[in-house]
Amino acid sequence: MTANIREFPGTPLSEKDFAEGKILFNYDELRGAFAWDNGIAIGRYLAGLKDGVILGAHCSTCRKTVVPPRIACEWCFRPMQEYVPLGDTGTVSTFSLCYVTWDVRRVTEPEIPAVIEIDGAAPLCGILHLLGEVDPHKVHIGMRVQAVWRPAAEREGAITDILYFKPLEEV
Amino acid sequence: MTLLERGRNAPSTWRGDLPVTSRYTYGLAGERFFRAIKEEGRILGTRCPCCEHIYVPATSFCERCLGELDEWLDVGIVGEVYTFTLLYEDPDGSPRESPETIALVRLGDGGLVHRLGEVEPDAVTIGMSVQAVFKPASQREGSILDILYFRPIGR
Numbered sequence: 118m119t120a121n122i123r124e125f126p127g128t129p130l131s132e133k134d135f136a137e138g139k140i141l142f143n144y145d146e147l148r149g150a151f152a153w154d155n156g157i158a159i160g161r162y163l164a165g166l167k168d169g170v171i172l173g174a175h176c177s178t179c180r181k182t183v184v185p186p187r188i189a190c191e192w193c194f195r196p197m198q199e200y201v202p203l204g205d206t207g208t209v210s211t212f213s214l215c216y217v218t219w220d221v222r223r224v225t226e227p228e229i230p231a232v233i234e235i236d237g238a239a240p241l242c243g244i245l246h247l248l249g250e251v252d253p254h255k256v257h258i259g260m261r262v263q264a265v266w267r268p269a270a271e272r273e274g275a276i277t278d279i280l281y282f283k284p285l286e287e288v
Numbered sequence: 289m290t291l292l293e294r295g296r297n298a299p300s301t302w303r304g305d306l307p308v309t310s311r312y313t314y315g316l317a318g319e320r321f322f323r324a325i326k327e328e329g330r331i332l333g334t335r336c337p338c339c340e341h342i343y344v345p346a347t348s349f350c351e352r353c354l355g356e357l358d359e360w361l362d363v364g365i366v367g368e369v370y371t372f373t374l375l376y377e378d379p380d381g382s383p384r385e386s387p388e389t390i391a392l393v394r395l396g397d398g399g400l401v402h403r404l405g406e407v408e409p410d411a412v413t414i415g416m417s418v419q420a421v422f423k424p425a426s427q428r429e430g431s432i433l434d435i436l437y438f439r440p441i442g443r
Contacts, residue, residue: 157298161298
């Protein structure tokens with residue numbers, strides 16, 4: 118590095134500099150379209166959600182039911198025995214209060230992602246979803262919750278066919 | 289239907305779109321380089337006195353000796369075709385009716401990759417002299433596309 122440069126102050130820019138044309142820049146949008154292969158089990162799972170059913174898969178060797186379903190057991194590596202419909206109720210296993218959205222906007226009402234152990238599945242087997250119709254400060258681990266489904270006509274075979282999980286009892 | 293068969297109603301793929309946007313600033317040297325294109329219709333380079341090398345586009349440091357470069361010069365708008373290629377597909381992969389000619393145009397000891405225009409692809413040769421054709425000054429926005437293309441000039 119040359120002797121003329123002793124400090125590295127950088128060039129701080131504000132939104133105003135862009136708006137007022139003080140700085141040149143190139144705006145771009147990358148094409149980010151993708152198609153992700155659902156595989157056999159997740160395809161079934163999504164088709165199940167469209168029908169208003171949460172599907173799991175049962176391994177008769179391990180006597181374990183997992184959700185979302187898979188075609189092979191993660192513990193014994195044998196093929197799963199069958200898909201089993203589970204309840205749409207469960208227990209909050211863990212949760213978070215998020216004051217920042219996925220695209221990094223601050224919000225005053227937090228989103229509450231939670232892992233919900235679905236009734237009928239083995240302990241600790243759950244899915245990540247959102248909690249709703251609940252005071253964020255009253256959410257607790259072990260809280261009993263139930264899925265709130267999108268109206269049948271509007272479901273499209275997506276995890277968002279469940280809008281959120283709401284508390285089963287008064288909290 | 290067995291467990292290992294895809295369900296008849298099961299969606300085979302999940303389709304989505306990632307909203308990826310970017311805002312790229314050109315840096316200190318790039319800002320001056322593109323300002324010159326936008327406001328004066330000139331192409332600038334920087335010269336390293338130690339390495340006797342003229343960088344185009346302009347940079348603020350020499351890649352060879354890492355020295356700071358503060359000698360700015362106008363390298364003109366005429367360069368020569370160093371190499372070129374014909375593109376038969378658009379960036380999205382769709383076929384083009386006629387190929388686009390993209391060339392590395394030598395300016396100083398560097399050069400710009402840009403379109404060639406006002407020339408049939410068959411007529412392009414390595415070493416041919418080409419001149420930058422700029423957008424009208426009022427329409428320039430400080431982008432490499434302020435240069436529409438390079439066109440051949442008589443030899």
